[in-house]
Amino acid sequence: MKRNELLLVAVLAAVVIGATAVLPPGVGAQSERGIPVEYTATADDLDSVTGNGWEEVQSVTVPLSSAGADVPSADDVTIEQMRAQAVRTDSRLYLRISWADPTRDTSEASVREFADGAAVQLPTDGDQQPPIAMGSRESPVNVWYWSGSGETEELFAGGPGTTTQFQQTTVATEHTYADGRWQVLFTRQLAPDEPNRTTVPSAADEETSVAFAVWNGSNMEVAGQKSASQWHRVAIGPAPPAYERVLWAVAGVAIVITTLVTIQGIRHTGGDGS
């Protein structure tokens, strides 16, 4: 695809996404193509990655594929899908992701060792949907990067190769590895009192987007050599949740389209990791 064709597709996709809000309800209520954020008054049983409460939360399957970045072996990735669950309270977001990875790689203690990793990408400005590969200067992103080595970083990026770590992290993580699966819980205030942080909307009619990436360390996946998702709409469930299914079904349609488009797009734009 040529550059201006890509642009056109992106514009179209944006139009479609914008249109989802007015599409009729009732399509594929159980679709995994959006990330519903359920509301809960208290998160006591969700505060831990293995908390009981998570059994009740809807889980969405997110397809992953090579991010197609301009790094050696970018296409050599191993993880094809992950699952995501999200819940919010009045002040906090809880996001649990999980994926299958038969090798548990936690060490970066030598030159050929790479840790497994996962990242959650959000537009810094919730209204926008920045370029999937680390955003752009005009439309930057926040990235929550969790490493199998146990570290979590909160990052800011305005395009490939620009990732910068925030001095203070506002994100907490917890993880388990069992039966060949990683589960990682990210939690954060919806609206941290720090500059350049994505504010996760708290009203049901607000929306934002999210994208994911995971790395398999034993396949020496690092940086742009990663399995990445497209942007997914994040719909904030009202309290109590009433319209969410309809809304998410609608969003799903748009995402099907944008997925196809963005996959084509990022294959050629290149990109950077976390």
Add this chain to the structure above:
Amino acid sequence: MSTSDGGETIDIADDVDHQVAMVMDLNKCIGCQTCTIACKTNWTDGGGREYMYWNNVETKPGAGYPRDWEELGGGWDEEGDERTPGDLPAQEDYGAPWDFNHEQIMYEGSDEPLRPMDNAADWSPNWDEDEGAGEYPNSYYFYLPRICNHCTHPSCVEACPRSALYKREEDGIVLVDQDRCRGYRYCVEGCPYKKVYYNAMKKTSEKCIFCYPRIEGEGPDGEVRAPACAEDCPPQLRLVGYLDDEEGPIHKLVNEYEVAVRLHPEYRTEPNVYYIPPFAPPQHAADGETTDEDRIPREYLEELFGPAVNDALETIEREREKVNRGEDSEVMEMLTTTDTSDQYRLEVFDEA
């Protein structure tokens, strides 16, 4: 690229003002590792750098450091615009920075012999020291001191998706911006000389910095000093200066006389460390007579230094004969000077 008065061009990278360079005369290296220790003491003594030798000295022919680095790829393709893929060395191939049981022996009464602990000793940065090749009495080997070449066309810089590596504008020294580096190690695999190292403690890559604080006069005595590997070398085999300093010996040896050649020019990173190729006594016949046969096979030297090594060797041979005949030779003078102001020309471009 800068153009000399004589109209010839001196190739330096487009975006640098000057280019630091070094010439090492391999005929003088005794393999003492003083340079290695000088470098280690200054820069890589701890903090995850224990296994690193920004300066190492290896026996050639030999596997080198990291082991078989010449087989790990990296660098550029024939046109010089596409990088060729490289591999990360295995950690074992660097050798482990062994700890020893001194404490137990000296102070705890252990009867054990002093040894690397954890039985870890089966490879080290200099394991095949002095082995070389060939058979007695025509065996051969020589020492090859190596630092980062601060290349004009560095594939390490190109390999980094975050542009954490860069050539300093003022002197072309190649550095890793430690704030930008996220430890992806593309530079480690991208450098065909394997002269970028991953620091697992800091999770960033690190490399030779050409002792820039010393050449900037930031040393303890506030004087401009050549890199420690050069100044501490007992036979003083390194010349340090700028490639584009037309009055200096480096320019003359490299560009004018073409006796200083690049290691593995086929990697096409255009190194700025140059070598005076090694001579060795000729071979002996079975009856003990000296023959005309080269001891170090010429093909081997070509493999290391490319075809330019032939002219370099011949020129040096000619210049040596001149001296033997009692004539002057600028080449031999430059190679044997003991005047440190000729060996180390680091202030030529300083503003008054």
Add this chain to the structure above:
Amino acid sequence: MARTIVDEGRYDEAHLKEQTDMPLLVREDTGKFLRASEVPGVNVNADRPDHVFVMADADGGLRAAPGSLGARDGQHDETASIELDFDPQLAVDRTVSTTDGSVAVRSVWNRLREELATYTPEFVNEETGVGRETHQEIAREFAEADRGKIIHGKGVNDWYHNDLGNRAIQLLVTLTGHIGRQGTGLDHYVGQEKIWTYEGWSSLNAPVPSRSVPTTLWTYYHCDVLDNADAETTRRVREAIDEDWMPVYPAEREDGSRPDPRIMFIWRGNYFNQAKGNVAVEEQLWPKLDLVVDVNFRMDSSALYADIVLPSASHYEKHDLSMTDMHSYVHPFTPAVEPLGESKTDWQIFRELAAKIQELARERDDVEPVQDREFDREIDLESIHEDFVRDWESGEEGRLADDREACEYILEHSAETNPPESDEQITFEDTVEQPQRMRAVGDHWTSDLEEGEPYTPWKRYVQEKNPWPTFTGRQQYYVDHDWFLELGEELPTHKEPPTLQDKAEYPLNYNTPHGRWSIHSTWRDSEKMLRLQRGEPVVHLNPDDMEERGIEDGDTVRIYNDLGSVEVQAKRYPSGEPGTARMYFAWERFQFPDRGNFNSLVPLYMKPTQLVQYPEDTGEHLYFRPNYWGPTGVNSDVRVEVERVGGEGE
């Protein structure tokens, strides 16, 4: 090579006639030099005509050789000259009427030619492996060069017959006249240095000159080797000691007995590790010692086997002077940091020991001064510290309280750094400013210093024609000492090494050269350096020898002979001569399992010719002086076998 140079007439005849003993006549009956006192009619103007030698002039007339010891005032006599006013014959074979009647004589030159005739190209090739043509070509090139110089290291000295080897090598520069000018001579780079400021250093030892002993002989003696050595060696060693040619301490008592050593201070050395005959040192000498004190900045093998270790400051924690005869500058050591932990400078350690002794002696108040057995003085323990720090030359009390002042004292009292009748003195401060070139040379040097030129020895003899400091006043290749005559070593000659081990049983030559990974044993166990090696002692073996024994690179092997056995790692070394097991020396004992050592395979042996005084009675030519003349510790004549440890074996 000497044979080629002589046979092909490439020698420097004028040099040989004027500067060497080649024209001197030697009696065929005794092998001794013909002395002027034995030949009536030789015109000799000397106090000791029996110490004057004889040459034949062009007409066959017998002449006293100028510069002979008997015609000069001691070893060095600048008023004498070897300049000739006649043309002596080199080749002489005749009879001379002497006080003993008619005696056949030949010149040294003729004897040398006879000796050299043995070394045909075939013989050289057979013995050395060097080609018949190649060695002759080198000889020709060397002879024809405008200036020729030979540089050699310590290797020759490791062999029993090292004196013969060195004399033969030196012969080449003499034959060709490559001597006594810039760019010529024999440079022998061994750590046994001449000390530039020898004078000041001896003076600091005041009020008695230094009481030095040849360590090789001392160790040999106290390890009771004489009880086991062959009869002839035992006889000679005893004679050298009895004749006082070489000192051994403790000194002999009046009743003829000699006590065992009881206390040993080890300072600036790693004696326990480095002494040849390590097994004997441990088993014979160590039990005799009640107290071993080691003054050291490293925990080395000696420290591990000492009763007390006094931690001392290292090079960069103290003031000291650095000099070597490889150049003519004096460098300072200055403290970059204060001595670490409890360590003190060496000077301070010895001074404080003296202070403590003085304090205890004064407390006891009944300690009588001790008469020095050798020198005319009393040792008063009640003032020993005051004596230690006194500048005994000026009488200034307490001057030498610290190391820096001791350095200053040495500089002040050496002609090299404070030439008499000149204000050219070098102070310690000057050396800190920048290394200083010596200002002059004292008596023990053989050339003047020339501005802008490296020091080159022997100019006084070759250019100024002062007599050489030898018996004959010339470069002397013929030594008519009784022992040399008895052993057939009056001229440099080739001898097979002594048989220490049977070749059939121990087929490999064992040598322990200087390595480049340490300075002797200092830093031999440095972790940083070991990481650049294999972390443990290795033996370098030729691949053929390895294959024959089923040994692979990295295997643990046992090296053994009749004296001992050590376990080390085998290292493949294609450049090693087949039949050689090479272990670069100076590994510490604690680097070997069972605390073996590279010296465990080396016996204590030494060559008696190196114990002589010459002339036998007065010793002006050869006499014991540290680093000048004395027996060399040798180790390269040893043989071993190597086998793989563990595994299936063969």
